[in-house]
Amino acid sequence: MTKKSYPAVFMRGGGASGLFYLADDLPTDAAELDKILISAIGSPDRYGVQLDGLGKGTTSSSKSVIVSKSKSKDYDIEYLFAQISVENPSVDWTRSCGNLASAAALFAVEEGLVDDVKNDKAKFRMHQVNRDELIEATVDLNEGLVRLAFYKSKMKEHMRVNFDPTIKVSVEGIGKIDVSVIDATNLVAFVRARDLDTKIDGVTNFLELKDKAEKIRVAVAKALNIQGGTTNPRILLVEAPRDFRDRSNRIVAKNQVDIIVFALSTHEIHAGLPMTAVMAASVAAGIEGTIVEKESSWKDQTKPIRVGHPSGVDGARPISLSDNETAVEIVLDARRLMSGLVHVNV
Structure with a gap:
């Protein structure tokens, strides 16, 4: 050495x-x-x-x-x-x-x-x-x-990966589940938290949840022929706006967020939310028919979408430049x- x-x-x-x-x-x-x-x-x-x-x-x-x-x-x-x-x-x-x-x-x-x-x-x-x-x-x-x-x-090619905004996949031990796959900054798959009987401030068995998320990831990758090993797509869990407690035990009020998203890390719920996930949520919220769009309360798309997560709230704003190009802005x-x-x- x-x-x-x-x-x-x-x-x-x-x-x-x-x-x-x-x-x-x-x-x-x-x-x-x-x-x-x-x-x-x-x-x-x-x-x-x-x-x-x-x-x-x-x-x-x-x-x-x-x-x-x-x-x-x-x-x-x-x-x-x-x-x-x-x-x-x-x-x-x-x-x-x-x-x-x-x-x-x-x-x-x-x-x-x-x-x-x-x-x-x-x-x-x-x-x-x-x-x-x-x-x-x-x-x-x-x-x-x-x-x-x-x-x-080429927004249509990259942001929606050339298939329906929400698809159903068959997952071992879970059954059929709705998934929205978005390729914006990183390839991610949005899943309703309630479909896995969990919520951002109510995870009681992390290892079981992580196992379910991995089975969904494998099923999505197989169904859509997604390459990239054990990281693609990343599973993100989604909830409609509601009051919840962040990791500091502070209450984040329903009117402070437009959508709630959380991710899984190695041993626990991700302490915050990757900014790439925030940006992917902003893109998904602007595509009719995605899980994020359906669960979100985001109406004024001239303002950043407010994404609630375990450490609080972050925002990102998609900017439509043309039919074939888009951008997501953060500070x-x-x-x-x-x-x-x-x-x-x-």
């Missing part, structure tokens, strides 16, 4: 955190790169705490981002996102992270990769390489705020937590 050190920055973006690297500081060999990222974050850890690295034992913090100037005239910056398994020595390069997109934008500006910065503000185009997406970023260095617009072309805060060298065993 060899000990090596690499320049890295530890950053938070929205409700997630991770290690950020300049592409020029890392090797290009895929296997070697995976080993570096896995060791730095502290995986694998069968106890789920990542004590030997900079992860925090959750999917929200077991992440890395690699940033560089873009060689394409269509973008200013490009970046790769890595979702690192907590318990296994593996890296998922197929996904995106909306929260850390904000930190990627701030990192790019702070590292001098963005040329046009005026009055501590910058506007530029990022290429999210994993999903081949355009993200337009506006960074305010004084406020620490990042406005992001995620663009997706997040981000900040640099630490800069230095990360020491790894590879």
Whole structure:
């Protein structure tokens, strides 16, 4: 085993955190790169705490981002996102992270990769390489705020995956169940929480719920020939607006949300909600016939949809640019937590 050190920055973006690297500081060999990222974050850890690295034992913090100037005239910056398994020595390069997109934008500006910065503000185009997406970023260095617009072309192909907004799938041990599959930022499948006899503040048997969700994921992937291993599509559970208690035991009132969505993490309900899930919900709410559209109370589509989740409420606003292109806009805060060298065993 060899000990090596690499320049890295530890950053938070929205409700997630991770290690950020300049592409020029890392090797290009895929296997070697995976080993570096896995060791730095502290995986694998069968106890789920990542004590030997900079992860925090959750999917929200077991992440890395690699940033560089873009060689394409269509973008200013490009970046790769890595979702690192907590318990296994593996890296998922197929996904995106909306929260850390904000930190990627701030990192790019702070590292001098963005040329046009005026009055501590910058506007530029990022290429999210994993999903081949355009993200337009506006960074305010004084406020620490990042406005992001995620663009997706050919809306009918990508957002609805070329089938009905809601389909029925046969699931082992459950029977037929309604599912809405949306490909917006990440591929997700929305399911009514009540169809699994659960609710956001009333999960009594997490392992049983996780098992049901995995059976649904497998059934959907098989029915629609979806590729991508054990992560696609991600199951998101949906409820109509109601009063509920968040993870801090605060009451989130029915009139504060337009829809309730929650996800499952490794050992428990996801502490918040991935921003990619918030954005997918905003897109789904605007498509007639999806589960989200049917359960949502969202009426004024000129304003962001308010998505209730275990940590409170987040918003996202889909913007229809044309029949073939759409964007989802969010605003997040981000900040640099630490800069230095990360020491790894590879």
